[in-house]
Amino acid sequence: xxxxxxxxxxxxxxxxxxxxxxxxxxxxxxxxxxxxxxxxxxxxxxxxxxxxxxxxxxxxxxxxxxxxxxxxxxxxxxxxxxxxxxxxxxxxxxxxxxxxxxxxxxxxxxxxxxxxxxxxxxxxxxxxxxxxxxxxxxxxxxxxxxxxxxxxxx
Amino acid sequence: xxxxxxxxxxxxxxxxxxxxxxxxxxxxxxxxxxxxxxxxxxxxxxxxxxxxxxxxxxxxxxxxxxxxxxxxxxxxxxxxxxxxxxxxxxxxxxxxxxxxxxxxxxxxxxxxxxxxxxxxxxxxxxxxxxxxxxxxxxxxxxxxxxxxxxxxxxxxxxxxxxxxxxxxxxxxxxxxxxxxxxxxxxxxxxxxxxxxxxxxxxxxxxxxxxxxxxxxxxxxxxxxxxxxxxxxxxxxxxxxxxxxxxxxxxxxxxxxxxxxxxxxxxxxxxxxxxxxxxxxxxxxxxxxx
Numbered sequence: 001x002x003x004x005x006x007x008x009x010x011x012x013x014x015x016x017x018x019x020x021x022x023x024x025x026x027x028x029x030x031x032x033x034x035x036x037x038x039x040x041x042x043x044x045x046x047x048x049x050x051x052x053x054x055x056x057x058x059x060x061x062x063x064x065x066x067x068x069x070x071x072x073x074x075x076x077x078x079x080x081x082x083x084x085x086x087x088x089x090x091x092x093x094x095x096x097x098x099x100x101x102x103x104x105x106x107x108x109x110x111x112x113x114x115x116x117x118x119x120x121x122x123x124x125x126x127x128x129x130x131x132x133x134x135x136x137x138x139x140x141x142x143x144x145x146x147x148x149x150x151x152x153x154x
Numbered sequence: 155x156x157x158x159x160x161x162x163x164x165x166x167x168x169x170x171x172x173x174x175x176x177x178x179x180x181x182x183x184x185x186x187x188x189x190x191x192x193x194x195x196x197x198x199x200x201x202x203x204x205x206x207x208x209x210x211x212x213x214x215x216x217x218x219x220x221x222x223x224x225x226x227x228x229x230x231x232x233x234x235x236x237x238x239x240x241x242x243x244x245x246x247x248x249x250x251x252x253x254x255x256x257x258x259x260x261x262x263x264x265x266x267x268x269x270x271x272x273x274x275x276x277x278x279x280x281x282x283x284x285x286x287x288x289x290x291x292x293x294x295x296x297x298x299x300x301x302x303x304x305x306x307x308x309x310x311x312x313x314x315x316x317x318x319x320x321x322x323x324x325x326x327x328x329x330x331x332x333x334x335x336x337x338x339x340x341x342x343x344x345x346x347x348x349x350x351x352x353x354x355x356x357x358x359x360x361x362x363x364x365x366x367x368x369x370x371x372x373x374x375x376x377x378x379x380x381x382x383x384x385x386x387x388x389x390x391x392x393x394x395x396x397x398x399x400x401x402x403x404x405x406x407x408x409x410x411x412x413x414x415x416x417x418x419x420x421x422x423x424x425x426x427x428x429x430x431x432x433x434x435x436x437x438x439x440x441x442x443x
Contacts, residue, residue, distance in 0.1 A: 001158040001159065001160060002159075002160040002161050002162075004161060020158075021158070021159055021160060021161035021204070022155070022156040022157065022158055022159060023156075024156065024191075043195065044192045044195060044196075045188055045191075045192060045260060046346050048257070048259060051259060054262075057233075057262045058258070058259045058262065059259055059262050059263055060259050060260065060263075062191075063187055063188050063191050063192070063260075063263060064187070064263070065161065065184075065187070065191075065204075065206075067161050067163075067206075068184075068187075068206065068208075111258075111259070129258060130258050131258075132257045132258065132344060132345040132346075133256065133257025133258055133259040133260060133345060133346070134259075135346075
């Protein structure tokens with residue numbers, strides 16, 4: 001199996017490392033960089049809890065090869081807060097109690113941040129559309145949608 | 155865990171063609187990977203090589219020409235198609251069909267060309283491409299060739315591509331002047347599911363006032379399918395209700411739905427009738443075409 005040198009930025013920090021061809025971006029982030037905020041759920045693109053931003057766009061990192069991230073900019077949930085200060089969307093999740101078990105939370109926050117970046121004043125319909133690829137098995141969708149909606153009004 | 159393979163990243167179309175000329179049978183093309191990597195994880199396919207074509211610049215173009223129409227390169231993502239103003243304005247049925255696929259995140263990776271090359275009977279872009287008279291541009295060691303979309307699908311997960319060929323782009327001519335199209339899809343839940351039945355219809359009137367109707371389906375036969383047999387009945391000026399009844403009878407005879415986890419054969423047969431009526435009423439009665 002081929003092995004590849006990968007240069008990329010994760011949460012603003014430059015990395016150069018090696019990965020086997022069959023390694024996914026999800027495995028690279030969790031196992032090699034120990035960024036365990038990104039979760040593994042179904043590992044087949046259905047549940048969306050492995051969401052990260054790839055050049056600013058939310059994607060399911062279980063369906064991206066590590067080598068495909070070469071030259072890209074990755075953002076994980078660990079990269080959002082700056083100097084211990086939460087983003088307004090993260091604060092909104094806290095205020096709305098939009099976290100139950102927390103397993104899907106990083107994914108919803110990243111999908112929400114990407115939505116607000118391209119569309120700062122999103123409607124409920126747009127929020128549902130943008131997050132429909134992520135499953136919350138506690139079914140706490142109402143609070144999650146309210147948290148994003150509230151942040152989009154600010 | 156994905157099985158082992160070698161990853162190849164050609165920088166030019168020629169490099170890609172040359173590699174596939176040598177290793178076509180053992181290689182799979184990687185574009186979005188949203189179908190392929192799932193199949194590999196399940197070990198349903200075990201390619202020795204994955205050929206990532208995303209660095210080949212000419213495959214990454216979505217372009218429009220007033221005469222030739224729309225060209226969608228092999229690595230253009232579904233979201234790039236959805237966000238295109240020209241697709242929204244001139245090819246709205248394609249905008250609808252691509253918007254109905256999976257979810258926003260998957261559409262950031264998945265490609266239209268991947269959707270047709272995967273050749274699922276449920277491929278959502280296929281009915282729209284069928285009624286839009288799309289052409290598939292394949293490339294291989296012997297050069298390029300054009301395949302009409304209705305000749306592209308040959309069976310469940312099978313296409314008319316030869317072992318060493320791959321799809322470079324899909325070309326879509328301008329739809330008939332003043333035409334309107336709709337894609338309707340019945341599914342159990344939004345986003346994380348495939349169509350139980352999908353139907354695309356395109357309706358136009360030519361300058362002589364002659365009505366033109368095209369209709370195509372997904373998930374009701376071994377391949378996505380356009381039912382050409384209905385098209386001639388619309389040439390005659392008859393009451394719309396009669397035309398719709400006759401269309402339902404022709405498509406019901408032609409299509410061969412099966413039972414699976416998403417729906418029974420009987421339910422699909424019923425949906426074919428309901429959705430055919432719904433799509434044609436919407437286009438013919440409300441649109442007065």
